[in-house]
Amino acid sequence: MAGIEFLKGHGTQNDFVLLPDPDAALELTGKRVAALCDRQQGIGADGVLRVVRSSAMGADSKGEWFMDYRNADGSIAEMCGNGVRVFARYLVEAGLEAGPEFVIGTRAGDRPVRVQADASGELSVTVHMGPVTVTGTSVAVVGGRQVSGVAVDVGNPHLVSVIDDDVSTLDLSRAPRYDTELFPEGVNLEFVNLLGPDALRMRVHERGVGETRACGTGTVAAVAAALHLRGDDTGESTVDIPGGRVVVTVGKGTSTLTGPAAFVARGELDAAWWDSLGER
Ligand SMILES: N[C@@H](CCC[C@H](N)C(=O)O)C(=O)O
Numbered sequence: 001m002a003g004i005e006f007l008k009g010h011g012t013q014n015d016f017v018l019l020p021d022p023d024a025a026l027e028l029t030g031k032r033v034a035a036l037c038d039r040q041q042g043i044g045a046d047g048v049l050r051v052v053r054s055s056a057m058g059a060d061s062k063g064e065w066f067m068d069y070r071n072a073d074g075s076i077a078e079m080c081g082n083g084v085r086v087f088a089r090y091l092v093e094a095g096l097e098a099g100p101e102f103v104i105g106t107r108a109g110d111r112p113v114r115v116q117a118d119a120s121g122e123l124s125v126t127v128h129m130g131p132v133t134v135t136g137t138s139v140a141v142v143g144g145r146q147v148s149g150v151a152v153d154v155g156n157p158h159l160v161s162v163i164d165d166d167v168s169t170l171d172l173s174r175a176p177r178y179d180t181e182l183f184p185e186g187v188n189l190e191f192v193n194l195l196g197p198d199a200l201r202m203r204v205h206e207r208g209v210g211e212t213r214a215c216g217t218g219t220v221a222a223v224a225a226a227l228h229l230r231g232d233d234t235g236e237s238t239v240d241i242p243g244g245r246v247v248v249t250v251g252k253g254t255s256t257l258t259g260p261a262a263f264v265a266r267g268e269l270d271a272a273w274w275d276s277l278g279e280r
Pocket residue numbers: 014071076077078079080081082083156157188206207208209212214215216217218
């Protein structure tokens with residue numbers, strides 16, 4: 001196949017290859033996703049965002065466009081908060097949505113977005129992330145140490161550990177361990193420091209990726225967990241991640257994530273390379 005367009009973008013340095021594919025014509029296998037995300041042999045990214053019409057996906061969505069999100073290892077995940085912001089910016093800049101407010105379909109359900117300029121004039125996107133549910137408690141083992149965590153569902157699974165040690169000292173080069181019976185499909189693991197009543201610092205080890213510099217659903221889970229641990233179920237907080245800062249609100253049955261979205265490159269995939277990945 002020739003002429004496959006791609007863009008490279010990121011939301012707080014959680015980076016993505018975006019593939020415009022309105023009619024779902026691409027054969028996007030796990031092998032091709034992993035090859036695109038490979039930082040030595042591919043373009044390099046934490047995940048792939050395929051831009052497909054909801055109708056072409058057979059998705060029951062109020063949004064015309066569906067974010068078909070894949071993790072760097074080729075696995076499919078329900079949601080990606082930073083990805084939705086990048087996806088929303090693409091739709092507006094490509095003239096596929098007039099903005100500023102519209103709905104994007106995802107496997108976790110519809111996500112209304114608002115694309116706006118922030119106080120400094122930079123583009124920022126607010127995503128309505130839907131309900132956040134604390135589902136229980138569990139433990140993670142990181143660097144040989146067991147830490148307790150709060151299990152949170154943001155459409156995808158998270159285990160948030162609020163710890164006293166500075167999260168920047170953690171070794172996340174190897175995957176922390178978790179209870180595979182509680183999370184048979186895997187889990188995203190967040191480690192959080194409380195910086196103040198409305199300010200968190202977080203690092204994350206993502207299911208299907210490894211350590212990333214930001215995780216949007218993870219920041220929402222982190223705020224919900226921090227609120228839960230102090231006996232609250234609503235509030236607003238900044239979350240500092242290695243890739244920047246986002247703002248999260250958690251309400252009753254609702255939540256929002258606000259942060260930047262950027263593009264750094266666009267081009268065409270090499271057709272021979274793409275075709276070679278189709279061979280068994
Ligand atoms: N980086 C994402 C989350 C991507 C999916 C996650 N790795 C999973 O498997 O659930 C975000 O910004 O939310």
